[in-house]
Amino acid sequence: MHKFFVDKKDIIEDKITIKGEDVKHIKNVLRLNIGEIINVSNCEGKEYFAEIINIEKNYVEAIIKEEFESKSEPPIQIVLYQGLPKSSKMDLIIQKATELGIVEIVPLITKRTVVRIEDEKKELKKLERWRRIVKEASKQCRRGIIPIVSNIVTFNEMIDRLKDEEFILVPYENEMKRGLKDILKSLKKDRINIIIGPEGGFEKEEIERLKEINAHIVSLGPRILRTETAGFTAIAVVMYELGDLGVI
Template sequence: MPRFFINSKDVFDDNINITGEDYNHIKKVLRLKCEEIVTLSDGIGNEYVAEIKDFGDGFVHTKVIESYKNTTEPPIKVTLYQGLPKSDKMDFIIQKSVELGISRIVPVLTERTVVRLDSEKDAAKKCERWNRISQEAAKQCNRGIIPKIEVPISFKEAIKKVHDVPLSLIPYEKESKNSLKQILKSVGDISEVSVFIGPEGGFTEQEIEEAVNCGLSSVTLGPRILRTETAGITVLTILMYELGDVG
């Protein structure tokens, strides 16, 4: 059954209009007809089974047959603060993190970040593209929400955002005492985690010191140094296994 995300504002009683790119996809690509059934998600956890009733000028009018709560969202909220990587690595990180259950991704500009954003317009353009990737990944894996990819911020801004989060982790290759396994055994039942991943080249010692002073836990992921596009996905997988709904 074809599945689409819709805006919750487009839900009127038992009527839902599908607009934008999905309208063209339904009419010109899938060539769906009246009386065919689609599944719709409002991106905030509500799902609808609906029947196509007619096609208007730029919209598909559907009638709700059944509505229910989405059950695919993990019980833990994880935010990834990702050091902005080069080339198309961010696309891969977003896609796989959304599939694994990430709640939000915040690109971070660190001392060793090579990629530079020329203007606010450039940052907004990249952010718009990243959010499209998030939406497509969410649609593919039956997510109930579309994880938001925020506009890039500085490292100093990022570490200040997590002072109220129960657990904030920052993997660091020079950490030798605190392992992720030990940390997770000691935290108990928590509902939110923040994860900081450095770009190519990792974090500087000064950044790690600043992070720890702000309450983040520096952890080791083992004896092997992981690439930036591998590290976040690895931590997220472990978190979903230990604290989420994987396993």
């Protein structure tokens, strides 16, 4: 069954109105017809089975047949702060992090970040692309929400955002004493912030600043992981220990 996301304001009583690019996809790619059943999410965890009753040039209407709570959202919220990598690696990171169940991804610029986006138009273009990737990945893996892709932040801006957060995890290749598994053993939190450095890793002074806001600096094991691998690994381990990976 094909899945679509709509704004909750486009759900009035028992009628759903689908707009935007999804209309072309329904008409020209999927070639759905009146009478077919689709799966629709309101982006806030509520889902519907709905029957298509009208297909117009700029919108599609469907009648709700069944309403239910999404069962695809994990019991823990993970926010990923990802140091910007080179080339198109960010596309892959965003896609796979969405599949693993994050609720938000925040592109991050640190001292060792090679990629610099100083042109506002270029930044907006990248954000638009990343948000399209998140939406498509959310459809593909049947998420109950579309994760947020925040604006690009600097390291200092990230510190300001995180100073009141309860739990922050920072995988760091030079950490030798504490492993991620050890930290998670007795942890009972429903929201975790994971911070991943860029290709060159973090500066020592950045790690010290993270310690000042009570971040947990952890090792992901004896091997050095690429920035894209480190994020996937940390999310997967957290989801296995505290979320819903492995639950049938």
